[in-house]
Every structure is written in structure tokens, then in C-alpha cells.
Amino acid sequence: MAKITYIAADGGACTLDVDDGVSLMEAAVANGVPGIDGDCGGNCACATCHVHIDARWLAAAGAKSEMEAAMLDFAEGVTADSRLACQIMASATLDGMVVRTPLSQH
Template sequence: MAKITYIEHDGREHAVEVKPGLSVMEGAIRNNVPGIDADCGGACACATCHVYVDPDWLDKTGERSVMEESMLDFAEAVQDNSRLSCQIRVTDQLDGLVVRLPESQH
């Protein structure tokens, strides 16, 4: 299991254990983390699972795909560290990952 910390825009933290193989989005949904709606169910067809990856973790979460880049056009306040959490697969190497939720998703 990988411990992932989701931080809401107001600073509230939700540290949860997520099984490898799931996405960061699925970890949030299964643990009732507010701010990740995942309207498309993880199909990379919306931007309601937008997160900001903590800079220390950018290299470990991988690059954005072309489709993910396209969908981020629909997200608000996109930054260099923006990702769709449905596109980040949890591995043991992501134990300790920190993601922040944008204010627009509260």
C-alpha cells in the first residue's frame, strides 16, 4: 500500500492508504476525499480530478499524455505541476505522495 496525502485548498489533509495498481483518483474516491468528483469515472474525459502534484514527486508520477494535456484545457488554474489524478497509477514508489486540490474543486 502507498500512503497518499490529499490536501484540500483550505489546508485540510486526508492521508489514505491506496493499493498499488489503482489510480490516485480511485484512491480519493474509495476513501471519500472531497474535491475529486471524477465525473467520467477515470476515462480521461473530464477534468474533475485535477490535482497539483507536490514538486518533489513530479519525476516519480511521470509525464502527461497528449490526451491528459488536452483535458487539462478544461481545468481551472492549471499550473506546471497540474495532473489528472485518474492518469497517475499508484505504485509502491509513490508511497508518501502529496497532491493538492484546486480551490475550484471544493
């Protein structure tokens, strides 16, 4: 299990206990975290779970697949810390991770 903190565009924060193997998108959608849509249900196919990973956690989040990079390429406001939350699975090594959600997915 990992405690994951989602910080919304308006600064509001919310921390969830996410079970191992559950994606950061799935946990956010199931708990109504604002700013994440997850239209494709976690197939890395829509780029509507775009988040910015806090710099301290970027390395722990792992590397992007080719498909994730391709999908992010068409998302809005992408920066070097951008990831798709459906491609990051919770585990003990991510305990305490902080991610920022955009105002809206696009």
C-alpha cells in the same frame, strides 16, 4: 501500496493507503476526499480530478499523455504541476506522495 496525502484547499490533510494499480482519483472518490469529482470514472475524459502534485513528487508521477494534456488544457487554474489524478496509479515508488486538491473541480 503507497501512502498518498491529499491536502485540501482549506489546508485539511488526509492520508490514504492506496493499493498498487489503483488511481489517485479512484482512491479519493472511494474515501470521500473533498475536491475531487471524477465524473468520467477514470477515462481521462472530464478533467474533474485535477490535482497539483507536490514539487518533490512531480517527476515520480510520470509524463502526461497527449489526451491528459488536452483535457487539462480546459481545466481551471492549471499550472506546471497539474495532473489528472485518474492517470496516476499507485505503486511503491509513489509511497509518501503529496497532492493538493483545488477548492472545487470545474
